[in-house]
Amino acid sequence: MKMTLPQRIARGLVYALLLIVFCGPFWGILATAFTKNTVQPGQLVLWPSNPTFDHFIYAWSEVKIWIYLFNSLFVVAIATVLQTFVSALAAYALARKRFRGAAIVSLAIISTMMLPDEVIAIPLYLILHAELPLLHTSIYNTYAAMILPVVGWAFSVFLLTEFMKAIPRDLEDAARVDGANELQIFWRVVLPLVRPALGTATIFGFLMIWDQYLLPLIAVDDRNLYTLPVILRSLRVDEVLQQNIFIAVTVVATVPCIVVYLLLQKQFNRGLMSGAVKG
């Protein structure tokens, strides 16, 4: 049905409003980061006056944001890969294998979603400090301390389990008759079929790990191991630092999320859509 002019105008207005609500704040920090004039804390500009890269250059050379950016990227890259892999393996077992206590294992994994980070902070701190057998050292103050606690993530396991449950059992049987072993069935048959879900799990996992604030705070105390969320907090309360530089660091912290989303957008959308119609 063809829309009338008033209908089209109304639709345009709704879209414009949504655009302002969702993109407005991001535009605000972008404009502020590129503005030469100093702004007050809590203030954003809508259009950059005297556009400049100075704040980014300062953040890079003086604040040494590259150290924290590297830390964040390193942790998120390793942890996301491990998390997706471990989740896929766990989901395969829960979705495709019949074993005693499967329902309890599933429930136990999902129940961890109900625990706020603050509740497990102290036990986690103690575990990270605990001396490892044979190695006689703890993983505290290492990248591993920021990576290992997020490798197992219930949401990702749950998401992939639901997708894997939908794969017809005949495919697995066909692969078994074709001579595939368990690992080959997982790797060559099941995993390629849940690619949309893997994309979704990867994006959500990436964001979850990228946004980790409490974990790095209790896992490391060496400033050189700090990730972007931790350093952002510390810069936030730095009274000497210009607001524009803080905003520039914020922009840098946002860019990887946008890049990852754009890279995996196709899989992400397909994952969400197929989840919606799977029934």
Add this chain to the structure above:
Amino acid sequence: MGSVSLHNVNKSFKAVDVIHDVALEIEDGEFCVLIGPSGSGKSTLLRIIAGLEEVSSGTVSINGKDVTELAPKQRDIAMVFQTYALYPQMTVAENMGFALKLAGMPKAEIAEKVKQTARMLELEPLLDRLPKALSGGQRQRVSMGRAIVRDPSVFLFDEPLSNLDAKLRVQVRGEIADLHKRLGTTSIYVTHDQVEAMTLGQKIVVLRDGRVEQAGPPLTLYNDPVNTFVASFLGTPSINLIEARVELNGGEAAARLMDGALLPLGAAQDFTEGQAILYGIRPEHVGIVAGRQEGGIAATIHAVENTGSDMVILSDAQGFRVSAAFKEQRPLEAGQIVTLIPDHSKVRVFDAESGKRIRRREDS
């Protein structure tokens, strides 16, 4: 090539017994059809042969070798699934070559074998397509190609035509028969469609509740069923089974039907006076004449089903219904009064209580 033997195979899922003491011999190169209603255990039996289900007890042998404990890949079998089970992310060529790739065959050899099989099944133009770009019939052919390319000892077919429309089913059925003739590979085929069973099978095994009711060549089962289950499972329209009591008169026995009709059975020695029986006669062995006549069953035509090539008459007698089938067209219509005359030589008699066949001297 390979023979398949099942010895006292039992299978239980928790407390439920689904296969009971099945013993079966399938000769090298034979086309054996497992048929039965839903839940009869035919697919489970096929999966047991494939190694996809473990037996609770008993043994499975292929080519004389006990494979009961072996994984599917060690049994030298290939399987065609009802749902085709093609890997959606792989092209037709990759689907067909997957087993060979897993077996470590060199790429060039895989490509050659796949090409050869694709040529045989007229799949060559489709080799680079994904399964989602194929029709149902093409997918089923790819599924068969995937089995053929491995050159196994035994082909297992699990209701491969169920997802196809009626016309395509006839076509693919013909292709399966041709393939078996050409390759001569032992084939075990599961279906609930008796037309498929009768047209494809050299041996038919009728299953009910996990038990073998009867096994043998199609026409033997059709003409010489051991019980009412086998008799009524094979044949469309189904055999008429009419309740009757035996009456002996001198050396001759006759069946007294509920409507009072008296139909000859044969020698009296095979029966006892008053014995409750089921008088079985296939529709194509029932003659029909207009009006009333002695020596037949008086009935009124209830419906006439005319398919062009066949004519089926459904008629109501007093207390039971009888169907008759003809190849030629006849001027018959619903409501007409007729007399149904069974061909006495084709009658099959069953015990009313157990359903077991009562063999008459003239049956053998």
